[in-house]
Amino acid sequence: MTQLQKGVQKVQNCSRPLLAIRKLTKYFGGLKAVANFDLDLNQGELVGLIGPNGAGKTTVFNLITGMYIPTTGSIKFQGEEITGLKPHKIARLGITRTFQNIRLFPELTVLDNVRIAYHHHTQCGLFHTLFRTRTFRHEEQELTQKAKEFLAIFGLETRWNEISKNLPYGEQRRLEIARALVSEPKLLLLDEPAAGMNPFEVNQLMQLIAWIRDRFRLTILLIEHQMRVVMGICERVVVMDFGEIIAQGKPEEVQNDPKVIEAYLGKVTVAG
């Protein structure tokens, strides 16, 4: 490859979206959950995915992370086709997520929750592990160090030895985000991170999301019902209804889109 070709490729890499979804469709039996879903996410963007309940938002997350296999369509991450890959492969490529109904490892400590997520960066095989070799101890030290650093970032450093299911709700949410970030992904998918939080916690969370994006040079796609969050931090909003995209654009544009008001925001406005 000549210098020029390399340069050209570099330029292409820059202009290419981090995630490119084309004509993504998922049927459950005869039921259409997602249809003809197109989405490009550029490096560094913070995009909100909104829509009424049952619009198919979480299904999109499950398709991107490989938990569901799409009926048709393609998902490209950094130019590589990732449809059909196992979820752990996709996670290793750099897409991690949180879950709508928090899925920590409930009986394990806060520290172990984070250390598990760093596991695929470890090298030690069974031999080193079973016989506790120097290599093993060294790696274990580093791993623990790294995990503790992350806990400190999320204000959980004093909690490291607690069983995670005993944490208060807000801290469980933060721990789940810490766990998703420790392997240093490129794309983070947050599924209703503010659900169940009080207004004070929501403010903290909004700051946190904006901050981690800059700190880790992340691209974030987030599902959220609280308009305050979406309007407050997202640069772009995608609106879904009945499995399809009905509108997208800047938050204030979307807010005034009649189709959106009809499908979703309308209800919010009426409800106050």
Added chain:
Amino acid sequence: MVYFFQQLLNGLQLGFVYALIALGYTMVYGIVRLINFAHGDVFMIGAYLGFYFLGKFGLPLPFAILGAMTGCAILGMTIEKLAYKPLRMAPRIAALITAIGVSLFLEYFTSLKFVFGPNYLPYPRPFPIKNYTLSGITLSNIQIIVFAIAIGLMIFLQLFVTKTKTGMAMRAVSFDKETAQLMGIDINRIISITFGIGSALAGAGGVLYGIAYPQINPFMGIMPGLKAFVAAVLGGIGIIPGAMIGAIIMGVVEVLTAAFVSSTLRDAVAFAILIIVLLIKPTGILGKPATEKV
């Protein structure tokens, strides 16, 4: 060919007995998600109750069956109340281990000398055997009785579950316990009734097994119980027609393997079929494909 149909008939006979046990397994699993390991032993107790009603008291067969069904229903409900109900909120494995404990208890307690004793007992015949031969295939009056009673009970059960209020409540509870409770269904009562009906069917199965394969002992319930459970899984656990289909397949496969391959391999083939079916369709023949909710 005649031999084949003869064996098929024998397989059906065994299958129908399995079906009566499998129904209890599947109903209980459907409602409390518990593999009730003691169910095979309730079947054994049913056989012994029939033994006493027929032999010692000389009751006619229908009364012996009804008596065994009542006795087993009471036993099943008692077991549920004492051993499983307190564990409803505990990890599922705790109830399973308790079920194993109940099973071992019933086996060893009844083999004490002053209860049933550890030995094989010959089962009393309520009437002499008569054989009817049609183009080479022999059908005995015992087979006719097994078929008639088993089919009759299954139709009765199907009607009960689909047409009565209690039956519909049972289905509601197995579908979603919390919602059913919100609808004003008394869950404890429904679970108790389910154990009662399931155990009664096993009791009837025990008596039929006794007159068809006339030897009983306190450990007779282990293998039929296990196979009936496997049959329930094979058909799709929690689904009543599935249990019947699975049980008939198990019975027929077992008898045909014994007749045409080797009698020592009869169980191996039955279980190999189970594993293959599970691998192809993990939820069983009639089961709906389960999609994991993420």
Added chain:
Amino acid sequence: MKYFQALKLIGLILVVYLVLQFLIILEIINPYWQQILCCALIIAVSALGLNLIYGFTGQFSLGHAAFYGLGAYLSAYISKTIQSGSPLVLLLGMTSGAILSGLVAFLIGLPILRLRSDYLGIATLGFGIIVKIFFDNADALIPSLGGSRGMIGIPKLTTFAWVYFIFIIAVILLRNLVDSSIGRALVSIREDEVAAEAVGINTTKYKTIGFIIGCSYAGVAGALYAHLYSFLHPANFDFLKSIDVMLIIVLGGLGSISGTIITAIAWTFLLEGLRVVLPEAILDWRLVIYPLLLIIVMLIRPKGIFGGKEFKLLRPKLITK
């Protein structure tokens, strides 16, 4: 400091061994009880394997006795063929037993570990029954395996020392495994398989690894067992034996090494102890009392006696600088 701790541990292990061996030589522990003690520790090794599979990795297996049996029969076949009283034969038997059980676990695990909870339990139970039927008919293939008549003439190579040190090694290796990154990957599958995949754990791979190691434990235990009594019968490996091991790990507390050890020993001694303690007239009650105890313990402590806790010695240690 670190070395001091290790030395203390080695010292403790040796002292316990010497005391027990001394009691054996003085016949304070007579040969009968020595055999019971060996049996208890062998069962503990097998149960530790199942605890790794079910207690730590969360994979419900009701076919553990099959792997125990595979190790027993293969090692017995080897030592019968070699016809030598050398302890090395036992070592060879254990190694090949572990390899065979692990290999079969790999082959059977690949397809069936996709199944979940009860379905996996039923499939492994079915597999266990098939293996038992294979043992029943094994004499058709290799006459010396004895089939349903049982296999006789296996050299009695298993001594207390072998059992004790294999048991200790089994405990240490298991503890090292579960308190490591690989171990945590296994536990994450038990905790939440979907979440584990989402953070990059190859759950299929680790389920299989856990299953293979756990079954190898059973293979080693089976080899020791075969050379303890010098007689094998297929009935020693039927599904009730798989259930016995399951009882031990649940009673002890899933995911607790300490619980498994204590219950395995207590369970074996209780069964034998009742035989000695109970008067002749109510000896039959032995097997009635034991399930009643089982039910009562479960009702009082549904999470097992240890409920996932460990003795201080076995607790995970945080390795820091």
